[in-house]
Amino acid sequence: MKKYFKVxxxxxxxxxxxxxxxxxxxxxxxxxxxxxxxxxxITILLLTSRTGSIANWSREDxxxxxxxxxxxxxxxxxxxxxxxxxxxxxxHQGELDSLITLPLSSQFLVTTRSIYYPSLIRxxxxxxxxxxxxxLLNIQVSLSAxxxxxxTGLLGLVLLYSIWMIVMTFCIWNTKLSNLFDFLxxxxxFSRFPETMFQSLKSILIVLILPFIFAINLPAxxxxxxxxxxxxxxxxxxTVFFFLISIYFWNFALxxxxxxxx
Amino acid sequence: MNKYLIVxxxxxxxxxxxxxxxxxxxxxxxxxxLGIFILWYSITSQTTTxxxxxxxxxxxxxxxxxxxxxxxLAGRNSEIGDNINSGDLSIFLIRPWGYFRYWFFRDLGDKAxxxxxxxxxxxxxxxxxxxxxxxxxNLEFIILTLTFIILALFxxxxxxxxxxxxGFWSPEVWGPRFLFWMVISFLAGAMFPLDxxxxxxxKALEFSPFTYLLYFPLKVYxxxxxxxxxxxxxxxxxxWLTFFYFCLMRVWKxxxxxxxxxxx
Numbered sequence: 001m002k003k004y005f006k007v008x009x010x011x012x013x014x015x016x017x018x019x020x021x022x023x024x025x026x027x028x029x030x031x032x033x034x035x036x037x038x039x040x041x042i043t044i045l046l047l048t049s050r051t052g053s054i055a056n057w058s059r060e061d062x063x064x065x066x067x068x069x070x071x072x073x074x075x076x077x078x079x080x081x082x083x084x085x086x087x088x089x090x091x092h093q094g095e096l097d098s099l100i101t102l103p104l105s106s107q108f109l110v111t112t113r114s115i116y117y118p119s120l121i122r123x124x125x126x127x128x129x130x131x132x133x134x135x136l137l138n139i140q141v142s143l144s145a146x147x148x149x150x151x152t153g154l155l156g157l158v159l160l161y162s163i164w165m166i167v168m169t170f171c172i173w174n175t176k177l178s179n180l181f182d183f184l185x186x187x188x189x190f191s192r193f194p195e196t197m198f199q200s201l202k203s204i205l206i207v208l209i210l211p212f213i214f215a216i217n218l219p220a221x222x223x224x225x226x227x228x229x230x231x232x233x234x235x236x237x238x239t240v241f242f243f244l245i246s247i248y249f250w251n252f253a254l255x256x257x258x259x260x261x262x
Numbered sequence: 263m264n265k266y267l268i269v270x271x272x273x274x275x276x277x278x279x280x281x282x283x284x285x286x287x288x289x290x291x292x293x294x295x296l297g298i299f300i301l302w303y304s305i306t307s308q309t310t311t312x313x314x315x316x317x318x319x320x321x322x323x324x325x326x327x328x329x330x331x332x333x334x335l336a337g338r339n340s341e342i343g344d345n346i347n348s349g350d351l352s353i354f355l356i357r358p359w360g361y362f363r364y365w366f367f368r369d370l371g372d373k374a375x376x377x378x379x380x381x382x383x384x385x386x387x388x389x390x391x392x393x394x395x396x397x398x399x400n401l402e403f404i405i406l407t408l409t410f411i412i413l414a415l416f417x418x419x420x421x422x423x424x425x426x427x428x429g430f431w432s433p434e435v436w437g438p439r440f441l442f443w444m445v446i447s448f449l450a451g452a453m454f455p456l457d458x459x460x461x462x463x464x465k466a467l468e469f470s471p472f473t474y475l476l477y478f479p480l481k482v483y484x485x486x487x488x489x490x491x492x493x494x495x496x497x498x499x500x501x502w503l504t505f506f507y508f509c510l511m512r513v514w515k516x517x518x519x520x521x522x523x524x525x526x
Contacts, residue, residue: 028437035441039448046458047305050312055304179286186293193297197304205296 007104008112015115029118037070037122040192055197060137061224062194067130068220069192072153074123076188080161082114084168085181092175097259107250111165134223141223149219152232155239156215160188162242163211165250172253191216195231211238265359266367273338273371292383295328298453299387313458319484320455322396325384326480327452332376334414334475335446337369342426343435349523362510366419373415396484403485406492410479413499418446418475420506427510430517451477468494471502 019026044066048059057065087110090096100106134141141149164184171177190198191212198206198213214235221228277284302324306317315323342365345351354361388395398404425442429435447453449472456477457464467473478495481487487495 025434025437028434028441032437032440032444036444039444043448043453046454047301049458051305051308054301054308174282176280177283177286179283179290183286183290183293186290186297190293190297193301197300205293 004104004108007108011112012115016117019117026118029116030121033074033118033122034125037066037126040066040070055194055199057194057196060133061220064130064133064223065194065217065220066192067126067133068153068223069216070126071123071130072156072216072219073188073191074119074126075153076119076157076160078116078119078123079157080111080164081181081185082116083111084164084184086114087168088171088175088178088180091171091257094259096257100254100257106254107165107247111161130223139223139225145222145225149222152222152228152235153219155235156218158243159211159215159235159239162239162246163187165246166242169246169250169253172257187212211235211242214238266363269364269367270371270374273368274375277372277375288379288383291380292386295325295383295387298327299324299391302454303391303393313455315455318394318396319486321393323455323480323484325387325393325395326483327476328384329377329380330411330414330476330480331452332380333373333411334418334479335450335452336373336376337365337419337422338372339365339369339419339422339426340439342423343429343439346427346429346517346521347433347435351521352523355518362423362514365423369419398483398485400485403482407479407483410474410482410495410499413496413503414475414479417471417499417503417506420503420510421471424506424510424513427513427517430513430520446472446475449473450475451480455481469498471499471506474499474502 041063044059044062048054048062052059054062090099090110090113096106096110099109102109167180167184171180187209190209193213195210195213195217198209214231218228218231218235221231299321302320306312306320310316312320345354351361354364387393398407422442425439426435428438432438449456449467449470451473456467456473459467474495478487478499482492482495
């Protein structure tokens with residue numbers, strides 16, 4: 001474990017050095033991420049300007065949900081999504097060869113290669129906004145609730161990561177599946193809506209969307225002091241299940257991996 | 263003209279070259295539409311009218327944006343920036359065809375494919391949810407809608423190409439293009455009709471080019487515009503078309519002088 005921690009620290013430093021070498025990229029991407037977050041909040045403000053609520057979630061609840069979404073999705077994009085987006089390219093170029101021969105978990109290495117620092121700014125700004133909004137609305141969140149929120153948020157991150165890893169692993173068989181990343185980004189986007197909004201969707205599609213919704217809805221439910229036990233149990237089971245599947249599936253897929261003559 | 267039609271046909275075939283990737287893309291497009299549709303389905307279930315729209319007209323608007331998106335906003339000219347940065351532009355400059363005409367017909371091929379499948383995706387949502395829909399029967403409104411769609415198609419083409427020409431000055435085109443796409447998604451009426459903005463904001467947006475990409479043609483289709491609004495909209499649209507066309511030609515000439523064919 002210490003070894004993995006040291007390697008991850010080195011990866012973070014290397015990515016930070018790259019950030020400093022391409023500063024205009026960092027500014028552009030940070031600005032885009034913040035604008036996107038702002039648009040999401042403005043959308044909620046507009047949609048609830050006449051109704052006051054959507055799917056039994058008040059305007060304030062929906063804004064808090066969107067901010068929680070920005071916090072945890074920001075963390076997800078920072079830690080995982082860039083690396084997973086590059087996975088088809090790594091496989092196609094044969095760079096995976098160098099990773100699977102190292103004395104470390106190849107899944108860990110492909111997952112943590114790239115750190116997307118602009119998303120960290122998005123997360124920090126969202127945390128500040130959440131604290132400000134909670135104090136403005138006089139919503140008291142106990143210490144135990146905060147700890148549970150962070151725990152369930154991290155649980156949601158592991159769930160999202162596991163699903164992403166399983167889906168992106170298919171690139172080992174077909175490196176031209178470049179649309180998988182955009183497909184997963186779209187599914188992530190569903191998590192900024194409340195789960196109650198999808199109750200009208202009596203279709204197999206709900207099975208696809210539910211894990212993403214629960215991953216982010218759960219921390220918001222705790223902050224808002226809404227019932228969350230059934231969602232917590234469901235998310236726990238899903239997280240353990242998908243995480244184990246992601247490890248098994250990655251190792252299974254590697255058996256089919258044929259090098260690109262590196 | 264034949265050579266450009268072949269470009270459009272080749273674009274179509276290129277899209278189908280990797281079929282599984284294509285299926286993922288269409289499934290993703292369906293999910294995007296589903297997310298917005300469910301949001302508005304949920305909102306319109308709570309009340310008979312919202313923002314001055316009945317459930318019938320609001321859901322028609324939302325499904326209409328999907329079809330409009332594939333006609334107006336879909337395209338391949340986002341590759342112009344990479345084309346310039348990689349030096350591939352040089353190949354186009356020595357070929358006997360217009361650069362922008364090439365991208366226009368490439369866009370047309372992409373739009374045709376997008377529209378073909380968007381019709382099926384919208385039909386699938388209609389089959390699942392059975393929403394009430396408004397069908398325009400007034401021929402005048404239908405002709406006017408088609409006119410504004412064509413104007414919107416050219417307007418987006420000029421704006422999008424202009425963004426791509428940033429490639430002459432910067433290796434980083436992704437940022438400005440993403441920002442452009444975000445602004446378009448928000449201010450063109452892709453997620454909601456623009457008249458839900460506060461009146462002062464909406465009044466300002468009426469004079470912007472974004473309003474005429476998705477929102478205004480759909481409002482014409484819904485028959486919710488007066489004759490004076492149609493005339494005003496037409497002239498504003500024409501102004502922006504002319505403005506962006508001349509900007510595009512000017513920036514293209516300046517960019518070509520600077521072009522160094524790096525990468526080739």
